[in-house]
Amino acid sequence: xxxxxxxxxxxxxxxxxxxxxxxxxxxxxxxxxxxxxxxxxxxxxxxxxxxxxxxxxxxxxxxxxxxxxxxxxxxxxxxxxxxxxxxxxxxxxxxxxxxxxxxxxxxxxxxxxxxxxxxxxxxxxxxxxxxxxxxxxxxxxxxxxxxxxxxxxxxxxxxxxxxxxxxxxxxxxxxxxxxxxxxxxxxxxxxxxxxxxxxxxxxxxxxxxxxxxxxxxxx
Numbered sequence: 313x314x315x316x317x318x319x320x321x322x323x324x325x326x327x328x329x330x331x332x333x334x335x336x337x338x339x340x341x342x343x344x345x346x347x348x349x350x351x352x353x354x355x356x357x358x359x360x361x362x363x364x365x366x367x368x369x370x371x372x373x374x375x376x377x378x379x380x381x382x383x384x385x386x387x388x389x390x391x392x393x394x395x396x397x398x399x400x401x402x403x404x405x406x407x408x409x410x411x412x413x414x415x416x417x418x419x420x421x422x423x424x425x426x427x428x429x430x431x432x433x434x435x436x437x438x439x440x441x442x443x444x445x446x447x448x449x450x451x452x453x454x455x456x457x458x459x460x461x462x463x464x465x466x467x468x469x470x471x472x473x474x475x476x477x478x479x480x481x482x483x484x485x486x487x488x489x490x491x492x493x494x495x496x497x498x499x500x501x502x503x504x505x506x507x508x509x510x511x512x513x514x515x516x517x518x519x520x521x522x523x524x525x526x527x528x529x530x531x
Contacts, residue, residue, distance in 0.1 A: 405496035419475025
């Protein structure tokens with residue numbers, strides 16, 4: 313499936329209800345082996361070698377984004393050191409304030425460990441919520457993962473070989489704010505809201521050095 317077809321099909325769906333169709337389309341999109349090369353070719357034609365419309369963070373490309381959803385391709389590397397693990401935010405328990413679908417694209421795929429939050433929101437710093445049973449999913453090519461906003465805690469475990477995945481982020485309605493994304497310790501105690509603020513700041517600073525005068529906003 314081509315990216316343009318995927319975007320057109322998503323525009324006809326109820327993004328809150330048509331999960332089965334979204335999962336199947338995302339799986340079909342992941343069979344397209346030229347997604348990244350097509351994206352980079354179009355980006356270079358439009359922006360030259362500027363990166364502000366292409367990169368999501370250190371290891372992910374934004375393939376498409378509008379007011380309703382964002383599609384990105386992320387790369388996941390095996391790691392040997394703690395510093396490498398922090399770069400990819402491995403082994404960090406966290407939640408998201410958006411719905412997310414992910415499908416394995418290449419390589420053996422990272423492993424994700426997920427637990428559902430059973431308590432009412434919002435969460436409180438230092439107060440561990442009741443959680444559902446642990447689920448372990450390896451995002452091999454064609455395998456699709458779905459996580460609802462706010463109520464799923466997960467962490468990524470590094471793959472054995474360089475891997476890639478496609479992630480579809482459904483943007484939350486700005487008028488409805490029940491809670492925000494959180495980071496948790498190894499015992500699932502909430503530590504602080506927000507994810508990888510230091511890594512995001514470093515990435516933004518690095519891009520500004522590569523392209524002086526070009527503003528970048530943390531995402």
